[in-house]
Amino acid sequence: MMLGVGALFMSQAAMAAKPLTVLAYGDSLMAGYQLPPGTGFAPQLEKTLKAKGRAVTVVGAGVSGDTSTQGKARLNWVLAGMKTKPDLVILELGANDMLRGQSPATARANIDGIVKAFKAKGVRVMIAGMRASPNLGAAYVREFEALYPAVAKANGVALYPFFLDGVAAQPKLQLADGMHPNPKGVTVMVQRILPAVERELDAIR
Template sequence: MTDAPPALLRRALLAAGLAALAPQARAARGPVVTVLGDSITAGLGLSAQAALPAQLKLALQRLGVDAIVRGAGVSGDTSAGGAARVDFSVQPGTSVCVVALGGNDLLQGLDPKTTRANLDRILRRLKQRRIGVVLAGLKAPPEIGRGYARDFNAVFPALAVAYGARLYPDLLAGVARSRAMNQPDGVHPNARGVQVIARGLAPVVARALAAAE
C-alpha cells in the first residue's frame, strides 16, 4: 500500500477530528438559562450533579427542551447581593434568567419594601438587557407575623406583573417543612427536594424560553 500524500493525510485527520467533536458541539448548543440565587440554587450541601442547575437541565430535557443551565447562586446572598452582582453573574448570551432571591431577606426579617426595591433593580436591569425572566417567589410562614408575611408574599406577583415576567409562585412548593425533602438543617433541600423543585420550575422556564425565541 502506498503512503497517502501529507496534504491528504492532514485533511483526513481534520475530518476525523471534526467528526469526533460534532456530538460535543451539539451538546453545547441551546439557549442559556442562568439561575441567579442563594444557597438553595447554589446547592449547599449537595454535589454539583444534585444541585438545582443540573437538575433543572435534566427536567427541561424531559420536556424536550435542550438548554445550557448556568448556576449563579451565592450562599448567604440577599436580594441586595443579587442586585449588586446581576451584570457580572448573568453573563452575556443568557436567554432566560431565573431570579430566586429573597430567602435570606426573609430569614433576616428585612423590610419587604427593601426586598421589592432590590428585586426591582434586578428585573429592570435584565429587561434592559433583553433577557427573559422567571421570578421565583417564596411563601413566608404566618408564624413570622401575618402582616409581614402578607407584605413579603405580595412582592413577587406584583413585580412579575410590573415587568411582564413569568412567576413561579413558590420555589419551595412541596418541599418546605418536609423532613423527607430537606437536609438536617430543615432549610436547605436535599437531593430529592431539589428534584421536586426542578420538576415544578421546568415548565415555567420552558415557556419563558419559547417566548424568548
C-alpha cells in the same frame, strides 16, 4: 429558486436548534447548598430539559447567604463573566431578607431593580417567589409574599409563586436544617417548575 427555499429551511432549522442559556440566579437554594456535585437545581434542571430534547444550558449563579441587596450588587459582575448572554433568567432571591426580618419594601425594590436590569439587556425573566415564616407576624407575611406578584405584574414577567413548592415542610425532602432541599427535594422542585420554564423557553423560540 429551490436553492433559496432550501437555504431558508436550513436557516430556520439552525435557529430552532440554537442552544439557549438559562441563568439560575439566586441564593443557597440555587447554589446547591451542601449537595453533592450535579444534584443542585441548575444541573438537575439542565439534565431534565435535555432529556426532553431541548438544547439548553443552565448556568448556576447562586450564592449562599445572599440577600436581595447582595444579589443586586453582583448582577453586572455575573453577566460580564458569562461567555453568552442568557436567554432566560430564573430569579430567586428574598429568602435571606425574610429570615433576617429585613424590610419587604427593600426586597421588593431590589428585586424590581434586578428584573429591570435583566430586561434592559434583553434577557427574559421569570421570578421564583418565596413564602414567609408565620412567626414573623401576619402583617410581615402579607407584605413579603405580595412583593413577588407585584414585581412580576409591574414588569410584565412570569411568576412561579413558590420556589420550594412540594418541598417545604417535607422532612424527607430536606436537609437536616429543615430549610434547604436534599437531592430528592431538588428533583421535586425541578419537576414542579418545569412546565413554567418550558413555557418561557417556547416563548423565546
